[in-house]
Amino acid sequence: MCFACGDEQANGLHLRVFAAEGVAVTAQFEVAAAHQGAPGLIHGGLLTLAFDEVMGSLQWMMRIPAVTGRLETDFLRPIPLGRTVHFAARCRGVHGRKLYHCAEGRLDGPDGEPVARASALFVEVRLDHFAKHGRAEEVQAVLDNPGDHRTLRAFEVNP
Ligand SMILES: CCCCCCCC(=O)SCCNC(=O)CCNC(=O)[C@H](O)C(C)(C)COP(=O)(O)OP(=O)(O)OC[C@H]1O[C@@H](n2cnc3c(N)ncnc32)[C@H](O)[C@@H]1OP(=O)(O)O
Numbered sequence: 356m357c358f359a360c361g362d363e364q365a366n367g368l369h370l371r372v373f374a375a376e377g378v379a380v381t382a383q384f385e386v387a388a389a390h391q392g393a394p395g396l397i398h399g400g401l402l403t404l405a406f407d408e409v410m411g412s413l414q415w416m417m418r419i420p421a422v423t424g425r426l427e428t429d430f431l432r433p434i435p436l437g438r439t440v441h442f443a444a445r446c447r448g449v450h451g452r453k454l455y456h457c458a459e460g461r462l463d464g465p466d467g468e469p470v471a472r473a474s475a476l477f478v479e480v481r482l483d484h485f486a487k488h489g490r491a492e493e494v495q496a497v498l499d500n501p502g503d504h505r506t507l508r509a510f511e512v513n514p
Contacts (some may be wrong), residue, residue, distance in 0.1 A: 359408035372412040379445035397434040406473035409442045410456040421477035432470040452479035
């Protein structure tokens, strides 16, 4: 039940991620009232969360389990509630266990005004990273129904 992409999260971001050309994805995020920071504006931390999720999705395409080691966001323009942020993210390169990603967000359309940029270092981990560090009941739920999790993370191509 991921806060960024899970349907069951009432106030979550409900992000949908799509495969793009090359090692790249796109996604959209409708900024709801629950995502407010300053009056009428998105909370910057939630925008960073969206970048984390979108760039993190690249690992499913690359089939490399990885976690966020470092994430930097440039907030270029204020983003009002009720608008949609369109994201595009891609892998810039891989060095050993380190995956270097970058992303940008544009307002109301893929060619809209650029409102934010981010770059991140993800670090490849063994799958037992999640089993070892996660709370037992959630880990067990995934182990009991691995197919559900895989389906959730499948990409829609040319929807
Ligand atoms: C679809 C799914 C979407 C998911 C999106 C959300 C993803 C997330 O938010 S994951 C949750 C947040 N992240 C975490 O919890 C990670 C917590 N941190 C860790 O577990 C560890 O620090 C971990 C795994 C990143 C690295 O630890 P470890 O495996 O011991 O590797 P370590 O040897 O320290 O580092 C490996 C390399 O990465 C580099 N590195 C690690 N962290 C950083 C960092 N913060 N900045 C720069 N470089 C770093 C190291 O310098 C090293 O480089 P080199 O190979 O050149 O020596």
